[in-house]
Amino acid sequence: MHEGLPPFQVFLEEHLDPVRAFLRGMVGPNDADDCLQETFIAALRAYPRAHGGNLRAWVFTIARRKAIDHQRSRSRRAQPVGDVEPLVDRARSSPPADAAGVGMSPRHSEIWAAVAELPPGQRAAVVLRFAVDLRYRDVGEALGTSEEGARRNVHEGLKKLRRSAAELKEMTT
Amino acid sequence: MSEFADQLATRAAEEGLLDVAYATLDSPVGELVVAATDRGLVRIGLPGQPLDSVLAQLADDVSPRVLSYPRRLDEARRELDQYFAGKREHFELAVDWRLSHPGFYRRVLRETAKVPFGEMITYSQAARRAGSPRAFRAAGTALGSNPIPIVVPCHRVVRAGGDIGNYGGGPEMKRFLLELEDAL
Secondary structure (H helix, E strand, O other): OOOOOOOHHHHHHHHHHHHHHHHHHHHOHHHHHHHHHHHHHHHHHHHHHOOHHHHHHHHHHHHHHHHHHHHHHHHHHHHHHOOOOOHHHHHHOOOOOOHHHOOOOHHHHHHHHHHHOOOHHHHHHHHHHHHOOOOHHHHHHHHOOOHHHHHHHHHHHHHHHHHHHHHHHHHHO | OOHHHHHHHHHHHHOOOOOEEEEEEEEOOEEEEEEEOOOOEEEEEOOOOOHHHHHHHHHHHOOOOEEEOHHHHHHHHHHHHHHHOOOOOOOOOOEOOOOOOOOHHHHHHHHHOOOOOOOOEEHHHHHHHOOOOOOHHHHHHHHHOOOOOOOOOHHHEEOOOOOOOOOOOOHHHHHHHHHHOOOO
């Protein structure tokens, strides 16, 4: 009836860690778990209609959508209310003391902050390439671009990150 | 697995997305896999059957929305524990029959479910009760494909003449269950 699809539990165990790493890079460690649950609930809802061929690309597509939704609702909330700090400011302030930030050096949170400033397409590509460790072809599949497009996005993203790193160095020295 | 997986399964159950919940259970015969749909107990995997293959079969034949969610199996696990402890002779669990072939096979299993604790019938008797007295071989096949062993007590169906016959979990397990019930 559903030949080819693994039991959802098996799918979950296989993709949970990479998707968590991806979402941490996309929305920051503090909000990643909310997005993670939204991602896998959406995946479960659509699962019987999924194609067994490339479930990894499929789940990253869902995760990316959830991360973008999350950021939109965050910026909508942040502007009028003003009590929700954008990820960047929070990450840039002194080392995070909350549970999600444990084990993260100040240097790390600066990297998060710089990654968070990248445009979504570049950010997703950089995170998939370096935090999830996908090959360019798989990054492209997960983001609906060609392998070439994935390379370009990563390249542009890295260029911006290098610039931020240089600025950071100037500020601290 | 993890706290995250537990929370996900809980929410999935609340939102009606958990088509098959499963749990594992330690028993004197080894680790059992128990699985249920919203209709009731749908599958028990005996120790010889790897978890992966039991879950894959559920994904193919019921729904791929299969998650570990022991809470839905609390009652089944409790009754099975009591059975193995010698404190229960009759299961009061709702059963989902969908994994047994409709028709003769399912009739054989439904008739087998009525054989009381501690009693035995022969394959021919099972066939007769299911409406085809001469189909004792087919009755054996039906019992061999029983998706819910122990609760649907196919171990109580034995050969005429004293040999206890085959069992999905091996003849030793069949003998163990019949001795547990003081049937031998």
